[in-house]
Amino acid sequence: MTSPPHRSSELANADGTVRCRALFIRSAGRVGSVSDPEFGHRTETLQQPSPEAARDAIARGIDRGAIVTVYGRCTVDYDGRATSYLEAGDRHVMLKPDGAALVHTAEGQQPVNWQPPGCDHDVFCEDGHIVIESLRTSPDEQLRVRFQNVLQVSAFAGSDETELALVGTEADLRRRILEEPDLLETGFMPLATERETPAGAVDIYGEDSTGRAVVVELKRRRVGPDAVSQLRRYVDALERDMHADATVRGILVAPSVTDRANRLLSDHGLEFISLEPPDE
Amino acid sequence: MTSPPHRSSELANADGTVRCRALFIRSAGRVGSVSDPEFGHRTETLQQPSPEAARDAIARGIDRGAIVTVYGRCTVDYDGRATSYLEAGDRHVMLKPDGAALVHTAEGQQPVNWQPPGCDHDVFCEDGHIVIESLRTSPDEQLRVRFQNVLQVSAFAGSDETELALVGTEADLRRRILEEPDLLETGFMPLATERETPAGAVDIYGEDSTGRAVVVELKRRRVGPDAVSQLRRYVDALERDMHADATVRGILVAPSVTDRANRLLSDHGLEFISLEPPDE
DNA sequence: CGTGCCAGGTGCCAT
């Protein structure tokens, strides 16, 4: 016997309020609801819910724009850019209001399965079991989590207005060089950032003290052969664009390079300067 | 006033049992504990706990090898390969038994802050607020989550023996070609996989029907210029290794290539064959 | 939307 799927979109009214389809929420376990008026956030949790209660709680959480988490024994199917199957085990599933879905096991920083933001989440009962489906198009991808057993469902509603302030990126390294070009080489003059070439955009384009064209490729950390090849593509492209006799200097700026990368640099007549992004 | 930090390692006895340092657990909110003997997993949840109760529940969950989640308003400091700060907001923090830590906001597939597996988690009260610290060395990195307010703490203990079965990877594409080399080209004969060159390991090394050396670079999806450069490095390295007059064919195998990549292929005299990893 | 590239990328496996 299969219950009809619950589609969260069916529950949202035009004005944004939410009508709940289920007339009551039944739970075989405890129900906890906590709200903090000072901060305006709210948490609802069910333990050992019946499948119907779990379904309704999950659907309501999604509709309310909460982060919904489900913990229990489940299998996971994924089909899209690749295909995967995960046998039954205890996992932590998170559904975000932006449409992202994450399936976490007890190990690893990365989720064992996931779906990116922008997906439509669907939750329904099938043969008495909770099923969460997360779909997207272009590319067509489907994630299907089927619970044998749900121990806990939680819905977390809150607010988060702030942005992460991150320091030590490649952009910071670029700023550092643009503010003090002599760090790279005495007399270096930056002329453009992100200058377009047929091979892609050059991080910094400029001239050395003798007026020779210089291409600078920036990396925030120690680099391997790929970064050297990238720099070489830019140098080649620029030399092709200029008159035949002109030569372009290519400078890789990074904290350090690997041996192989160093050899590649010599082979291609490219240079390396050790510089790190600023600490603060 | 600062409470001494709780170090989870102090709580585990040699036999694996856990003694709890705190004499009692006090909670300003609800407490729920659910276990399912059929599956052997267990969940403990506190809502609106006092800082001390939250600290003890988090520490106990870590000691028991559970997945611990904390939801509430917090600030996040990170210092390591880069540096970041996140102003106060409502976030979901997950601590895994392998030492990973994840801080999720309501948006994005990726955590806003994190710590990889292998870290030491530390939880303590400071000025009446819960602080979670996650540390690692090489590189030295520190994550610090300071809660203004904890709405819920959960500890999920379970078992997960199974591995993800994933199909459609580059390894699958390689298998496909090795099983039916004519897919690449009539008469192609694979001689080695992961053959080492000074530039790195070649995906497939072989000979065409005329006995000419062939380097094959595999990609499971549409590729850009980087893959072409990679193939070129291998071809260059092999030609350098062989006698001067020998030439090596380089073949990129992927579902498709971008325009720029295609131009690069022509420029370097490399070839492209369209092949996808198998569906199943 | 595709193309190109950075990322505190992570994870896996090799030396």
Added chain:
DNA sequence: ATGGCACTTGGCACG
């Protein structure tokens, strides 16, 4: 540990 590279890479910025 370091290195080289795949990854359902994800994410952003730009044409």
